[in-house]
Amino acid sequence: MESLAFATIQQLKTGYATGAFTPNDVLQDCLNRFKTYDKKLGTALEIFEQRSIVECSNTTGSLAGIPGIIKDNICQKERITSCASKILANYRAPYDATAIGRLKKEGALLVGRANCDEFAMGSSTETSAFQKTFNPWDLSKVPGGSSGGSIAAVAAGLVPWSLGTETGGSVRQPAALCGIVGLKPTYGLISRYGVVAYASSLDQIGIASRTVKDTAAVLEVIAGHDAADATSLGVSAQSYTAALTGKIPEGLTVGIITNAVYAPGVDKAMISAVEDSIKVLRELGATIKEISIPSMDYGAAVYFIISRAEAASNLARFDGVRYGVRADDVTTLADLYQKSRAEGFGSEVKARIIIGNYVLSAGHSKEFYLNALKVQQLMRFEFQQAFKEVDVVLTPTAPSTAFSFDAFADDKLQMDLQDYFTCAANLVGIPAISIPCGFSNNLPLGLQLMGPHLSEDRLLQVAHAYEQRTEWHKHTPQAFL
Amino acid sequence: MEITKEDLLKLAKLSALTLQEEEIPALIKQIKSVLFYARSVQKLANNDLVATQEITHPHLRADSVRLCSSQEIMNEAPEHAEGFFVVPRIIEG
Numbered sequence: 001m002e003s004l005a006f007a008t009i010q011q012l013k014t015g016y017a018t019g020a021f022t023p024n025d026v027l028q029d030c031l032n033r034f035k036t037y038d039k040k041l042g043t044a045l046e047i048f049e050q051r052s053i054v055e056c057s058n059t060t061g062s063l064a065g066i067p068g069i070i071k072d073n074i075c076q077k078e079r080i081t082s083c084a085s086k087i088l089a090n091y092r093a094p095y096d097a098t099a100i101g102r103l104k105k106e107g108a109l110l111v112g113r114a115n116c117d118e119f120a121m122g123s124s125t126e127t128s129a130f131q132k133t134f135n136p137w138d139l140s141k142v143p144g145g146s147s148g149g150s151i152a153a154v155a156a157g158l159v160p161w162s163l164g165t166e167t168g169g170s171v172r173q174p175a176a177l178c179g180i181v182g183l184k185p186t187y188g189l190i191s192r193y194g195v196v197a198y199a200s201s202l203d204q205i206g207i208a209s210r211t212v213k214d215t216a217a218v219l220e221v222i223a224g225h226d227a228a229d230a231t232s233l234g235v236s237a238q239s240y241t242a243a244l245t246g247k248i249p250e251g252l253t254v255g256i257i258t259n260a261v262y263a264p265g266v267d268k269a270m271i272s273a274v275e276d277s278i279k280v281l282r283e284l285g286a287t288i289k290e291i292s293i294p295s296m297d298y299g300a301a302v303y304f305i306i307s308r309a310e311a312a313s314n315l316a317r318f319d320g321v322r323y324g325v326r327a328d329d330v331t332t333l334a335d336l337y338q339k340s341r342a343e344g345f346g347s348e349v350k351a352r353i354i355i356g357n358y359v360l361s362a363g364h365s366k367e368f369y370l371n372a373l374k375v376q377q378l379m380r381f382e383f384q385q386a387f388k389e390v391d392v393v394l395t396p397t398a399p400s401t402a403f404s405f406d407a408f409a410d411d412k413l414q415m416d417l418q419d420y421f422t423c424a425a426n427l428v429g430i431p432a433i434s435i436p437c438g439f440s441n442n443l444p445l446g447l448q449l450m451g452p453h454l455s456e457d458r459l460l461q462v463a464h465a466y467e468q469r470t471e472w473h474k475h476t477p478q479a480f481l
Numbered sequence: 482m483e484i485t486k487e488d489l490l491k492l493a494k495l496s497a498l499t500l501q502e503e504e505i506p507a508l509i510k511q512i513k514s515v516l517f518y519a520r521s522v523q524k525l526a527n528n529d530l531v532a533t534q535e536i537t538h539p540h541l542r543a544d545s546v547r548l549c550s551s552q553e554i555m556n557e558a559p560e561h562a563e564g565f566f567v568v569p570r571i572i573e574g
Contacts, residue, residue, distance in 0.1 A: 094553045230542050301518055320559060322558055325559065332569055338497050345498070411514070
């Protein structure tokens with residue numbers, strides 16, 4: 001059997017159909033690759049024992065025998081779900097998240113738990129309480145975050161797909177930094193049931209893979225209404241792969257958000273890759289229109305406030321009483337709460353909870369929280385207006401290529417500003433995808449496309465046509481071949 | 482934007498967190514810089530378009546009761562007995 005490293009879902013399915021190899025061969029190969037390479041990469045917090053992986057899932061279905069890895073804030077029944085936090089280090093999920101249940105039903109093989117920033121709070125996976133994850137293109141660089149483990153595992157060809165979660169860009173930004181495809185669907189398209197909440201009004205499961213078609217194939221399985229999630233939309237999954245013709249939709253207009261593309265601090269190589277992408281889209285037949293969405297420049301500020309406010313509420317449930325880790329030597333109930341949380345949470349999580357309580361507190365909620373909600377509403381309005389003129393909008397996914405470890409240790413705000421391009425889609429609730437669009441100094445660059453609510457089919461179609469016209473997705477990090 | 486050590490400790494208490502002395506300077510620095518940046522939302526807040534924006538909330542399903550096994554829930558607790566969570570004594574007597 002040839003090496004199956006970097007095989008796509010579609011290639012694996014063809015191999016199964018022709019009898020070239022079996023799901024067992026593929027799973028064995030996948031587990032071997034984790035054994036060989038993950039000491040260097042640190043993508044997985046745990047790889048499960050082979051038999052238990054197989055036993056969890058059906059043997060038939062649209063993803064039968066296709067291995068993938070799951071971010072460690074999505075519940076997999078009877079597995080630990082730690083959110084890369086000490087406070088949940090021993091927590092075993094009593095049930096499957098809805099998305100996990102659907103994947104198992106369709107035969108996907110869930111091989112392990114992927115490392116991430118603690119409670120998905122970060123842009124580099126450095127806040128994980130357990131380990132660092134390294135960028136497969138250059139081990140001195142971060143993979144991005146917060147879903148860094150999920151994304152680096154796919155980028156290094158250890159698995160063909162993975163799930164991450166998104167609150168402000170946590171799938172798209174690492175996908176860009178690691179040179180793969182990352183999708184954040186419309187808010188409410190994928191059930192959040194079984195996803196440990198960070199900021200509930202923004203959180204959404206995201207999908208990573210090395211091709212647009214593979215991302216569409218996973219989306220088909222996990223999208224659609226779920227009564228267990230209060231904010232789930234009343235829509236069914238579609239056949240998202242069917243729309244992938246290699247052509248863009250007739251009469252497509254792409255809006256270039258000029259205030260974002262040419263925002264201060266965007267790397268020159270990034271801008272030039274975006275400009276090249278625009279040429280490709282034009283060759284594919286798209287009409288290009290320059291637009292401006294001025295409120296986007298305030299998106300990161302709005303995101304900081306709303307996400308921290310919701311985090312402060314959501315993380316109040318970790319109290320050392322009902323689940324997770326409890327501090328020893330406590331004499332009063334207040335002690336129990338405070339010490340369990342102080343010992344269990346890392347510094348980034350503590351900072352976000354404290355900021356959240358500040359912006360919600362009596363003296364400051366109007367200045368911060370209520371104003372942020374208003375500006376969020378303005379962003380929604382401006383995007384709606386834009387989508388009257390154009391079908392999809394385009395920006396870079398991140399300001400530059402992957403950065404070094406500790407690059408922002410002295411100025412964490414600069415790390416947070418990594419979210420500038422991506423958090424708008426979370427705040428507005430629209431779908432967005434990052435696709436590889438070039439390299440600078442041998443590190444990948446990502447292009448972001450966003451569309452109106454529930455336009456995943458069109459977004460994937462455009463991304464796929466772009467991908468088929470370019471070669472960027474065919475590059476793989478040589479050290480992991 | 483000033484955040485003093487006293488402010489931070491008060492917020493930490495509200496957040497049910499104790500802080501180590503050595504954590505405090507870095508936290509103050511980080512919180513100040515985020516809040517200073519986040520404050521920029523005010524610049525837009527007086528814009529006419531913003532003033533007319535109504536805040537919408539997502540459509541939610543009915544909040545109906547669903548039963549689940551209390552044993553499964555209890556099994557996650559660090560300490561439990563006879564179907565109850567065990568915590569330090571709350572009422573003296």
